[in-house]
Amino acid sequence: MSSAPALPIVRLPHSAGLDLPAYETEGAAGMDLRAAVAADRPLILLPGRRALVPTGLVFELPDGYEGQVRPRSGLAFKHGVTCLNTPGTIDSDYRGEVKVLLVNLGDEEFEVTRGMRIAQLVVAPVTRMRVEEHSLAGETARGAGGFGSTGTS
Numbered sequence: 001m002s003s004a005p006a007l008p009i010v011r012l013p014h015s016a017g018l019d020l021p022a023y024e025t026e027g028a029a030g031m032d033l034r035a036a037v038a039a040d041r042p043l044i045l046l047p048g049r050r051a052l053v054p055t056g057l058v059f060e061l062p063d064g065y066e067g068q069v070r071p072r073s074g075l076a077f078k079h080g081v082t083c084l085n086t087p088g089t090i091d092s093d094y095r096g097e098v099k100v101l102l103v104n105l106g107d108e109e110f111e112v113t114r115g116m117r118i119a120q121l122v123v124a125p126v127t128r129m130r131v132e133e134h135s136l137a138g139e140t141a142r143g144a145g146g147f148g149s150t151g152t153s
């Protein structure tokens with residue numbers, strides 16, 4: 001990982017003392033993001049409700065990359081807690097605090113505590129295209145078929 005591109009991160013006061021996002025294993029694709037809620041005020045996520053959870057961090061993603069905020073499968077499996085807008089998109093020119101939009105799809109309330117690993121950030125290259133308007137779409141074998149047009153067997 002020493003040759004990996006640098007990801008500059010600015011820490012906001014409310015994430016003081018929290019571990020920075022980190023890859024938990026050698027081959028992990030995502031670095032886990034931690035909740036920067038107050039230690040004495042955990043966030044209670046009632047069933048069916050959503051909340052924007054602060055990370056207390058500003059990312060300066062290098063030009064040509066995006067951040068994808070993705071759910072953690074453990075939280076989803078054990079508690080029904082996931083990211084509502086998955087994957088959340090962090091633009092390389094975004095200089096605000098990265099937040100995680102959690103939703104509780106389970107049937108019990110869920111407590112988000114300070115430092116809890118609530119989501120993971122995957123950094124991916126972005127391809128941007130120049131949009132050109134045309135009057136006719138080129139022909140292909142598929143044509144307009146979709147939504148199961150090729151059958152199930």
Ligand SMILES: O=c1ccn([C@H]2C[C@H](O)[C@@H](COP(=O)(O)OP(=O)(O)OP(=O)(O)O)O2)c(=O)[nH]1
Nearest residue numbers: 069085087088089090091094097098099100101
């Ligand atoms: O899970 C997320 C998704 C987005 N963002 C931040 C970073 C991103 O660059 C910005 C805008 O996100 P997006 O483009 O998805 O939201 P929008 O509704 O289109 O807002 P905008 O009009 O600001 O682009 O919000 C987060 O912190 N967490």
Ligand SMILES: [Mg+2]
Nearest residue numbers: 089090091094
């Ligand atoms: Mg947008």
